Amino acid sequence: MHNDELDKLIGDRLSGFELDPDNSSFDKIVRGVANARRRMFYQYAAAASLALLLTVGAGYWWMQETPVSAVTGPEEVGLQESQIAGEKAKQVAGKGAEEASKEMKVEGETGQDEALDNVGKEVEGSIDGSSRSGAPITDRSDEKETSGGEETKEVARHVAVAIENEESNVAGGENSIGRERVNFSSAPAPKQWASSSLFPPTPGFRFILHVSPTNEGQPVVVKPERERRWAVYAEAMPFFSYNIFEVNTTDEILITNVQQVPGFSLERLGVRGEVGVEYAINRKIHIQTGVMMYSRNQEANLIVGKVDSVIVSKKADNYNLTPVYMSDTLNMSVDILNLGLLVGVQFRLNDGKIRQWVGVSAEMHKGLKRNITFDQLVSQERSAGYYSFANLFYRAEYPWKPRATFFLQPTFNYSLYMGERLATPVNVRPYGLGASLGIRVYL
Incomplete structure (x- = not known):
């Protein structure tokens, strides 16, 4: 074999790198795999929709069957019952005090009339006695001490003391009853609010239990409204x-190393927005569903091995080809924008100032944009496919406003890629770790 033909053969073998092999059979296999994954996506979507409908239906049935006491708790129900009993006791005591006051007034007036009648009778008896004895009244008016006069003065003194005692008793009774009447007829206590622990303490998420006396003395009980479970x-x-x-070994590009960006670099930063509905099954368990927008730009440096030269050695009739490699750095940037649906359930750990939750969620994303750029020169726009994620998260919330809370949420996720064939020189492991710091507002 001539040297020119050998050089041509080596050049044909080592020149260029193709990411996608041009083979009709291979394309059929790829399309078959894509169709199978698409069918799997539809199955997942149908199963997720059925699970969501069953969950919402079970929660609605539970809400209809569960009494309010199961949500408010036995302590608040006992407090409400004690308030009602206290108001009823006040009404009964007020009625008793009014009746006692009326009876004492009647008795006081009757005793006073009887005392005055007795005084009149005693005086008339004294006068009649003096007339019957034959002594003229005018003759005995100047005497300081006589038997009839002493008796009259003594009776008058006892009557005066009795009248004074009756008046003091009546006055004291009226004063004491008046004080009691003021206590019972005072302004009603302020409305008792029982704050809801299902959602942040906002007026929209509270109910009222207020007992107020009417003019007739009959209490009017306003029944508590049911807790608002949706938000x-x-x-x-x-x-x-x-x-x-990890390096993709199925392509023809030799990657010797992958240099990732630092852990807290801005090149790892992404932004996520979410709007949804949260339903409280009870105080501890909440479920939520909604839509979200997800944007992220990820970068990595690839150490690529390139053929610099080829050493050809001949031994007998055999030729040995030994390539000589050189290293080059290739910057890869992936820009992603996704729109997705989510459904999740979370469990409250405590009711303190900082509320803590643990939960799981599932997400289904549709890629709106996916651009891969190498060395800021070559940009490949790819048709973004479908993605699904399973998340396990911990969440710490700090109430900032009645309707707003700050939260910190570390998340462990596992992703399932569907509907697209990767042709990048590196692959990404399906599991990852994320940490987010944000704000939630209840509308």
Whole structure:
């Protein structure tokens, strides 16, 4: 074999790198795999929709069957019953005090009339006695001490003391009853609010139990309204994401190393917005569903091995080809924009100032944009496919306003890629870790 033909053969073997092999059979296999994954996506979507409908139906049935006491708790129900009993006791005591006051007034007036009648009778008896004894009244008017006069003065003194005692008793009774009457007829206590722990303490999420006496003394009980279990929310969060890259060995590009960006670099930063509905099954368990927008730009440096030269050695009739490699750095940037649906359930750990939750959620994303750029020169726009994620998260919330809370949420996620064939020189592991800090507002 001539040297010219050998050089041509080597050049044909080592020149250029093709990411997608041009083979009709291979294309059929790829299309078959894509169709199978698309069918799997439809199955997942149907299963998720059925699970969501069953969950909402079970929650609605539970809400209709569960009494209010199951939500408000036995302590609040006992407090409400004690308030009602106290108001009834006040009404009964007020009626008793009024009746006692009327009876004492009647008795006081009767005793006073009887005392005055007795005084009149005693005086008339004294006068009649003096007349019957034959002594003229005018003759005995100047005497200081006589038997009839002493008796009259003594009776008058006892009558005066009795009248004074009766008046003091009546006055004291009226004063004491008046004080009691003021206590019972005072302005009603302020309305008792029982704040809801299902959602942040806002007026829209509370109910009232207020007992107020009417003019007739009969209490009017306003029945408590049922807890509001539904809430519409919106939240925004920047987040950092962490994934593991591995070299794709199925292509013809030799990657010797992958240099990722630092852990808290802005190149890892993404933004996520979410709007949805949250439903409280009870105080501890909440479910939520909604839509979200997800934007992220991820960068990595690839150490690529390129053929610099080829050493040809001949031994007998055999030729040995030994390529000589050189290293080059290739910057890869992936820009992603997704729109997705989510459904999740979370469990409250405590009721303190900082509320803590743990939960799981599932997300289905449709890629709106996916651009891959190498060295800021070559940009490949690819038809973004469908993605699904399963998340396990911890959430700490700090109430900032009655309708707004700050939260910190670390998340572990596992992703399932569907509907598209990867042709990049590196693959991303399906599991990752993220951390987000954001704000949630209840509308």
